[in-house]
Each structure stands twice: as C-alpha cells, then as structure tokens.
Amino acid sequence: AQSVTQLDSQVPVFEEAPVELRCNYSSSVSVYLFWYVQYPNQGLQLLLKYLSGSTLVKGINGFEAEFNKSQTSFHLRKPSVHISDTAEYFCAVSDRGGGATNKLIFGTGTLLAVQP
Amino acid sequence: DSGVTQTPKHLITATGQRVTLRCSPRSGDLSVYWYQQSLDQGLQFLIQYYNGEERAKGNILERFSAQQFPDLHSELNLSSLELGDSALYFCASSATGATGNTIYFGEGSWLTVV
Numbered sequence: 001a002q003s004v005t006q007l008d009s010q011v012p013v014f015e016e017a018p019v020e021l022r023c024n025y026s027s028s029v030s031v032y033l034f035w036y037v038q039y040p041n042q043g044l045q046l047l048l049k050y051l052s053g054s055t056l057v058k059g060i061n062g063f064e065a066e067f068n069k070s071q072t073s074f075h076l077r078k079p080s081v082h083i084s085d086t087a088e089y090f091c092a093v094s095d096r097g098g099g100a101t102n103k104l105i106f107g108t109g110t111l112l113a114v115q116p
Numbered sequence: 117d118s119g120v121t122q123t124p125k126h127l128i129t130a131t132g133q134r135v136t137l138r139c140s141p142r143s144g145d146l147s148v149y150w151y152q153q154s155l156d157q158g159l160q161f162l163i164q165y166y167n168g169e170e171r172a173k174g175n176i177l178e179r180f181s182a183q184q185f186p187d188l189h190s191e192l193n194l195s196s197l198e199l200g201d202s203a204l205y206f207c208a209s210s211a212t213g214a215t216g217n218t219i220y221f222g223e224g225s226w227l228t229v230v
Contacts, residue, residue, distance in 0.1 A: 102219065
C-alpha cells in the first residue's frame with residue numbers, strides 16, 4: 001500500500017519569492033509520482049509527473065520537482081511565484097507495477113497563498 | 117478545459133434519496149475514474165473502468181455503484197444518501213488504463229445532502 005504526506009497544509013509566500021511544497025511518500029513498491037493543482041472551483045490539473053529518467057522534472061507554469069528515492073520525497077519548487085499561483089497543490093503516487101490499473105493515491109494538499 | 121465533462125455541476129438532495137452523476141471522458145480516452153473529495157477524507161479513489169469493464173476498486177461504499185457504457189461515458193449512482201456523502205465528485209479519464217498514464221480531471225459535481 002502507498003501513502004502520501006504533505007506536511008504543510010498552508011504555505012504563505014510573497015509574490016516573486018521562491019517556494020517549495022513538500023511531499024513525502026511511503027510505499028513497499030516502486031511508484032510513479034505526480035503533482036496536481038486545483039484552482040478555486042475547478043478540477044485538478046496535472047503540473048508534472050515523474051515516471052523514470054532524470055530525477056529533476058519540469059512542469060507547466062514554471063514549476064519543477066525533484067525525485068529523491070533515498071528520502072522518499074518529491075518536493076515541488078518554483079523560483080518566483082505569482083498571485084495567479086494561489087491554489088491547492090496535491091502530490092500523488094501510483095503503483096509502478098500496477099499494470100492495467102492506474103489508481104492515484106493523493107496527499108491531503110497544500111494551499112499556496114501568494115500575497116502581494 | 118480538460119475535455120472531461122461532468123453533469124450536473126451542483127446537486128442538492130435529501131437524505132435517503134438516490135442520484136446519478138454523469139461523465140463524458142476526453143475524446144479517445146478508454147479509461148474512466150471516479151474520485152470523491154471531502155473535507156474530512158480528502159481525495160479518495162472510488163473506482164476505475166476501462167472500455168466498459170471494471171479495472172480497480174477503491175473506497176467505494178456498497179450504496180454506490182458505477183458503470184461505463186459502450187459509448188464510454190460513465191455514471192456514478194449514489195443511493196440511500198447520508199449527510200456524510202456530501203462532497204465533490206470528480207470524474208477523470210486517461211487514454212489507457214495503464215499505470216503512469218496521465219489522468220485528466222473534470223470540474224466535478226458538487227453534491228449536497230440535506
């Protein structure tokens with residue numbers, strides 16, 4: 001079984017400052033890793049995903065994340081945030097050996113609140 | 117716009133009632149998923165279908181059922197509704213059902229049980 005921990009329920013940050021949203025996972029099997037964003041009153045949108053290869057993954061809207069297998073982490077970063085980045089961010093995992101199933105296990109989310 | 121369409125967007129119903137939520141996946145996607153988002157449980161996987169067949173089951177209550185039709189649209193049926201069923205229900209789709217495939221989410225159906 002897998003689980004995802006997002007320790008920070010809310011991260012306040014000023015506009016143009018850098019930000020890191022933390023994600024740690026627990027799994028007895030190899031996993032794929034994802035970050036989704038949910039803007040107010042909207043569905044979830046994929047920011048980026050790690051399947052294999054380079055551990056540094058670049059996504060949309062200037063976000064990137066680094067997979068650290070030894071730390072079982074997949075932290076999300078952005079060097080300079082904008083007001084429009086204010087949203088809920090969800091980290092998720094799926095079982096790499098899941099075969100024909102593609103179940104995502106989500107963390108509890110982190111609200112990124114960008115202040116002017 | 118993800119291309120996943122859900123109806124209705126909002127629904128208010130009484131305890132004990134039955135509702136049906138409808139989902140049209142992105143064009144060409146064969147796999148459909150249902151997720152429930154609530155304040156106390158967070159985002160929970162309910163069920164996955166692939167080309168009309170059930171692929172995986174999560175924390176779906178026995179009072180809930182789903183199906184995927186030959187035209188690939190899906191319905192989630194919620195019966196004997198309780199106050200605790202109030203939540204945002206997401207439908208999502210992916211091209212295949214294979215692990216790692218990008219999953220695209222709809223905007224959700226808000227269910228309020230009173």
